[in-house]
Amino acid sequence: MLLASCFLLLASRFSLLASRFSLLASRFSPLASRLSPLASRLSPTNLVNRSILSLSFAFFASVLFAAERPNVVVILVDDMGYGDPGCFNPESKIETPNIDSLARDGMRFTNAHAPGPLCHMSRYGLMTGRYPFRTNVSVWPREPLIEPDQVTLASLAKSQGYRSTMIGKWHLGFEERANETYDRPLLGGPVDRGFDHFFGIRASTDIPPYFYINDRKAVHPPTDRIEANASEGWSPIQGAFWRAGGIAPDLELADVLPHFTDLAIDTIEAHPNADDATPLMLYLAYPAPHTPWLPSPKFAGKSKVDSYGDFVMMVDHEIGRVLGALKQQDMERDTIVVFTSDNGPVWYENDTERYQHDSAGGFRGMKADAWEAGHRMPFIVRWPGHANASSSTDHLVCFTDLMATFAEIWKTELPQDAGPDSHSFLPALLQQPFQQDSKRTEFVMRAGSKSTMTIREGNWKLITELGSGGFSKPSRIPQKPGGPTGQLYNLKNDPAEANNLYQDHPDIVQRLQKRMKQIVDDGRSR
Incomplete structure (x- = not known):
């Protein structure tokens, strides 16, 4: 009985x-x-x-x-180069055991690209599945970049029953024009664009004002002031650099990184205790190793690449803490972890020579550039039981593709107006064949200069102007009489973009120019 x-x-x-x-x-x-x-x-x-x-x-x-609704953790770091993690650059002088463990347990994407080579551009594309050149990204300091009715990765997850949390750097704008003292709700941010909860900062930890935001409210308004800082021996945008401005009395710049990790761990630990089967989406956007480079005493002097390498080691350690929490809560096998960086590093050629460390991983350029190092990113997906361990693919991927990929995992169709530049890379992740015409073969981007555009089609890459188009000098090069007006590279034969073939293949230049104009004018590429 x-x-x-x-x-x-x-x-x-x-x-x-x-x-x-x-x-x-x-x-x-x-x-x-x-x-x-x-x-x-x-x-x-x-x-x-x-x-x-x-x-x-x-x-x-x-x-x-x-299986259809696994937990999702997206870890986005800031200004980390393709050549920093050891799993992408065996000659890296920086130890990254936790990022390397993700590669060991998952799939490396060796041909993954940010949709723009600057922080706000990259984040816009990741959140919306839309190329950032399609909107005015310059308004972010005072206005939201994402429209209220725009489908985002977070709102798509919510429609599929996910509980979503964002922790970290937003950098996509709030409605700030009439809220200079930050004593009223900050509208237009993460919780107004699909997330259930947000704790973080408005932009980088070198862009004032500096204060924490909990959902729509400043935890403490930036009523104090901090003076500008710079580091001897580095450029004005490297080292322990930050700008002068308002700062909240409860915020210490050196504490931001571990504080975000603590909150991410709290989110993970609370999830198994939830009273329903709601899956978790956690978007953890670290504002590091972007400046200011502020490694804790535990990591100071531990790398062979000065304070930058020390700070990258600290970022890797914080990622390890998050991965440890997933394992501790027995969530590892039922969680997709995506790791990447928003754009290329702030690392000049003389830095590579001085430290014998190539943060760009053999590619040309740096942050903001049209050249590969500005936007080709370390990108890893760990999905136990689905993505093969220690695998890799050279399939062309853009951050905009996350939306379509998760939609396919969740077995839902994207609305017609959602993710206009999003192509699912799930077949590549599962090492399965693509359906006809579903595979991404091209990619269009605007560089940091605002006027320089680039298109990638197969092995060919066209840059519409001469120069880097970004932070590398010279950003723009005047055309010489009889010389090329742009740049054309075959990345299969010339991944370092050293041999400009613009005048050798006018037919390819013309074809790529026409295709780029079509993608821009159509308002979508899928």
């Missing part, structure tokens, strides 16, 4: 679960028509003989929907 009673109780509980899974199945699974009749027959009155079926159904359904 006791055993029967136990089964009766279990059956009633799983009957409730079965009804919920039946509802979910109708939304997410083509097996719904077969599963729903089973759910209706799972009644506590059927006792022991039906209890086993209830248990089996509940287990099957939980596995099915966990």
Whole structure:
């Protein structure tokens, strides 16, 4: 009798679960028509003989929907170069064991690109699935870059039943024009663009005012003032550099990075204790190793690349703490972890010579540039049981592709107006063939100079002007009489972009110019 009673109780509980899974199945699974009749027959009155079926159904359904709706953790670091992590550059002078562990357990994408080579550009594309040249990104200091009705990665996740949290650097603008003292709600930020919760900062930790934001409210307004700082031996935008401005009394620039990690761990630890089966999406946007380079005493002097290398080591350590929390909470196997950097490093050629460390990983240029180092990023996806461990792909990827990729994982169609430049890379991740015309083969970007555009098609890359188009000097080079007006490179033969073929292949130049204009004018590329 006791055993029967136990089964009766279990059956009633799983009957409730079965009804919920039946509802979910109708939304997410083509097996719904077969599963729903089973759910209706799972009644506590059927006792022991039906209890086993209830248990089996509940287990099957939980596995099915966990596979379709895994937890998602997106870790975006700031200004880390392709050549900094050891898993992308065996000659790196910086130890990155935790990033390397993600590569060991997942897939490296060796041909992944930021949609723009600056912080706000990159984040806009990641959040919206839309190329940032399609909007006026310069308004971010006072206005939101994302429109209120625009589908974002967060709002798409919410439509699929996710609980979403963002922690870290937003840099996509708030409505600030009439809120100079920050004593009123900050509208237009993460919680108004799809996230359930946000704790972070408005921009970088070298751009004032400096204060924490909890959802829409300044935790403490920036009523104090901090003076500008710079580091001897580095350029004006390297080292312990920050600008003068307002700062909140509770914010220490050196504490921001570990504080965000603490909050991410709190979010992960709270999730298994939730009273439902809602999956988690965590977007952790670290404002590092962007300036100011402020390694904690634990890491100061530990690398062979001065304070920059020390700070990268600290970032890697913080990532390791987050990965450790996932493992501790037994969430590792049911969580997709995406790791990447927003744009290239602030690392000049003389820095490479001085420290014998190539932050660009053999590519030309740096942050803001049209050249590869400005936008080719370290990119890793770990998805246990789906993405093969220690695998890699040279499939062309842009951050805009995350939206379409997750939509395919969640088995939902993107709305027609959502993710206009988003192409799913799920087949590459699963090492499966692409359907016809679904594979990304081209990529268009505007460099930091605002006028320089670039298009990638297969192995060919066209840059519309001479020079870097960004922070590398010279940014612009005047045309010489009879010389080329732009740059054309075959990246398969010349990944360092050393041999300009612009005048050798006028037919390819013309074709790429025409295709780029079409993509710009159409307002979409998918």
